Amino acid sequence: MASSSTVAVVGTGIIGLSTATSLVAAGYSVDIFTASLPEGTTSMVAAGLWYPYKVQPIERALPWSEHTLAEFRKQAAAGVPGVRIQPMVEYFFFPKQDPDWAPMVEGFQWLPSEGLPEPFQAAAEFKVPVADTALYLPWLQESLEQQGVVVTVKKLASLAELTQQYSVVINCTGLGSRELLGDQELFPIQGQVRKMGPLPTSEDKVLLVDDAGTLIYIIPRQGDTVVGGTAVEGSWKCEIDVELADRMKQDAQVLYPSIEQLPTLANQAGLRPGRSSVRLERESIAEESVLIHNYGHGGAGITLCWGCAQEVVTMLQNLGI
Numbered sequence: 001m002a003s004s005s006t007v008a009v010v011g012t013g014i015i016g017l018s019t020a021t022s023l024v025a026a027g028y029s030v031d032i033f034t035a036s037l038p039e040g041t042t043s044m045v046a047a048g049l050w051y052p053y054k055v056q057p058i059e060r061a062l063p064w065s066e067h068t069l070a071e072f073r074k075q076a077a078a079g080v081p082g083v084r085i086q087p088m089v090e091y092f093f094f095p096k097q098d099p100d101w102a103p104m105v106e107g108f109q110w111l112p113s114e115g116l117p118e119p120f121q122a123a124a125e126f127k128v129p130v131a132d133t134a135l136y137l138p139w140l141q142e143s144l145e146q147q148g149v150v151v152t153v154k155k156l157a158s159l160a161e162l163t164q165q166y167s168v169v170i171n172c173t174g175l176g177s178r179e180l181l182g183d184q185e186l187f188p189i190q191g192q193v194r195k196m197g198p199l200p201t202s203e204d205k206v207l208l209v210d211d212a213g214t215l216i217y218i219i220p221r222q223g224d225t226v227v228g229g230t231a232v233e234g235s236w237k238c239e240i241d242v243e244l245a246d247r248m249k250q251d252a253q254v255l256y257p258s259i260e261q262l263p264t265l266a267n268q269a270g271l272r273p274g275r276s277s278v279r280l281e282r283e284s285i286a287e288e289s290v291l292i293h294n295y296g297h298g299g300a301g302i303t304l305c306w307g308c309a310q311e312v313v314t315m316l317q318n319l320g321i
């Protein structure tokens with residue numbers, strides 16, 4: 001029988017940690033259960049760029065992204081570890097329309113086509129948040145623990161293990177929900193990145209090419225520089241492809257020669273939780289229990305996290321909890 005007034009959050013990726021943080025800020029008492037601490041999550045592999053990427057439905061993703069952008073701006077101004085606002089340039093092989101999110105970001109403008117590196121025909125410049133997850137996730141966990149949140153490491157075989165003890169359970173298990181719930185709509189989008197030493201200043205630009213099947217990014221962060229990447233739908237492969245890691249560096253160097261001298265800190269691979277749509281909804285179980293799912297954020301968990309976390313809080317408040 002569910003009785004505790006404490007909310008149980010499952011998962012310590014960016015979605016679990018942001019959800020737990022927003023719940024605590026709204027006055028809820030929270031316990032966290034997780035199969036792995038932040039170091040072992042997909043969120044730790046993430047490049048940490050605010051950019052709505054491989055996520056559906058876009059009409060829900062945009063307001064979540066906008067909320068997250070505002071939260072990151074506040075956190076960067078407050079000096080939260082790992083969070084910075086950085087200039088970014090995105091290159092295209094062919095001219096494009098403004099993206100849906102162009103009005104949200106600071107300083108969005110198209111650059112003159114003359115002078116762009118070959119073979120690009122268009123480029124947009126703007127400012128975006130970048131979260132160095134290696135600094136940010138441990139900081140979020142530590143802040144929660146300082147506020148009394150207990151993190152228990154336990155792989156759940158079923159959410160019923162918690163719904164019998166807690167009247168409110170929030171499921172933030174990412175791709176883990178495929179096994180935990182049998183959600184066959186979830187699929188991996190495999191990505192490999194090369195993490196290199198940090199570039200000297202926070203003014204170093206993020207560079208992105210995501211056009212006509214080419215994906216190249218260089219993301220200077222507080223503690224490192226992320227060079228990528230790949231996005232292979234349906235692949236569960238987490239072993240590092242060494243040849244690919246070298247090729248990624250070579251491709252990136254053409255656009256960003258200063259990375260050549262940086263030491264390689266790690267090559268990593270992770271599985272984005274792909275889904276036809278983010279699952280952020282209440283599931284009806286027993287009347288006295290509330291189970292809310294918050295998973296399936298694809299390539300945009302960092303980009304959506306604070307908006308989704310706020311929606312969970314609003315859902316509970318609307319239920320009078």
Ligand SMILES: Cc1cc2nc3c(=O)[nH]c(=O)nc-3n(C[C@H](O)[C@H](O)[C@H](O)COP(=O)(O)OP(=O)(O)OC[C@H]3O[C@@H](n4cnc5c(N)ncnc54)[C@H](O)[C@@H]3O)c2cc1C
Pocket residue numbers: 010011012013014015016033034035036037038041042043044045046047048049050051154155156157172173174175176177180189190191192193228229269270271272273295296297298299300301302303304
């Ligand atoms: C190479 C790469 C680059 C990326 N770059 C970006 C980027 O620049 N910007 C961006 O917005 N997104 C990016 N992403 C996507 C982003 O990483 C994901 O959307 C995000 O990490 C999903 O977060 P999550 O908390 O839902 O899942 P996860 O980080 O996977 O966390 C899931 C948590 O649930 C726990 N769990 C799972 N199953 C169970 C169980 N049965 N019992 C208990 N606990 C369980 C896990 O232990 C873990 O703690 C990238 C991803 C990859 C792979």
